[in-house]
C-alpha cells in the first residue's frame with residue numbers, strides 16, 4: 001500500500017480530529033501518502049480529496065468536530081454511488097481507506113468490501129459508545145464530561161428551588177451516556193432504552209425519595225427511553241400523578257457533541273489512528289481497531305456493528321444504591 005485515504009462519517013464526535021491527525025502522522029512515519037476525503041462517503045463519490053502532510057494536521061488535536069467534515073450520504077447506499085466511489089479511489093491510486101465513524105459508516109464499509117474487495121479498516125468515532133469490540137468509542141468520554149458538567153449546573157438551580165428536573169441526554173438506542181452521566185452527576189433516576197422500568201416505578205421512586213427527605217431531584221432520560229413518552233410528556237405525567245414538585249425539563253441536545261476532546265479521547269484517538277494504519281500495513285481488512293482492557297484489539301466490522309444490548313447490571317445497581 002502506497003496511499004491511504006481517511007474519512008469521517010456519520011455524527012461528528014470530539015476526538016475525530018485527533019484520530020485524523022494520528023492517521024496522517026502514522027502514514028508520514030511509515031512513508032505512505034495520506035489523502036483526506038471531505039464530507040465522508042459523499043466526498044468519496046464526488047472525488048473531494050486532498051493530500052494531507054504531517055503539517056496539515058497541526059493544531060487540531062484539541063479541536064472538536066472534524067476538519068474533514070462529515071455527511072450522511074444517501075448516494076453511498078446505492079450500488080451506483082459506491083461504483084463512483086471505487087472509480088475515484090482507483091483513479092487517485094488509493095490502496096486502502098480508514099473509516100472513522102459509527103455503525104452506519106461500518107455497514108457502508110462492509111458493503112464496499114463485499115463489492116470491490118477494497119482494503120478498509122474502521123475506527124470507532126461516536127459519542128454513543130454503541131459499538132462492540134472496544135471499551136470506549138472516540139468522543140464518548142468527552143460527551144460524558146460535558147453532560148456531567150451541565151447537570152452539575154442544573155443541580156444548583158434544582159436544589160435552590162426544590163425542583164424536579166428531567167434532563168434528556170443523547171442515546172437513541174444505547175443508554176451508555178444516560179447511565180454513566182447519571183451516576184457521575186448523582187441522578188435520582190436514570191431511564192435508558194435497554195430497560196423499561198415503567199411509569200409506576202418512577203412515581204413510586206419519587207414518592208419514596210420525597211418521604212426520605214429529598215427536596216429536589218434529577219432524572220436523566222435517554223432520548224430513546226422506552227417508557228413510551230418523550231421527556232415533556234413524562235414531566236406532565238409526573239406532574240399529574242405526583243404533584244409535589246415544581247417540575248422542569250431540560251433537553252441538552254447538540255451541545256453534547258461539541259467541545260474540546262478530553263485527554264482520554266485524545267489518547268484513545270491517537271492510539272487507534274496509529275493502530276488503523278498499522279493494521280492496513282499488516283494487510284488486515286474488514287476490521288475495526290479498538291482498545292480492550294487497555295490493549296489494542298481488532299474485531300470484524302460485521303461484529304462491531306452488532307452491539308451487545310445487555311446492560312451492565314452492576315452499574316444499574318450502583319445507580320440504585322447511591323440514590324437511596
Ligand code: ATP
Nearest residue numbers: 010011041072073076077101102103104105108126
Ligand atoms: P453515528 O452513530 O454517530 O450516527 P454512523 O456512522 O452510524 O454514526 P450514519 O449516518 O448511520 O452514521 O451512517 C453514515 C453513513 O454511512 C451514511 O450517511 C451512509 O452514507 C453510510 N451508510 C449507512 N448505512 C449504509 C448501508 N446500509 N449501506 C451503505 N452505506 C451506508
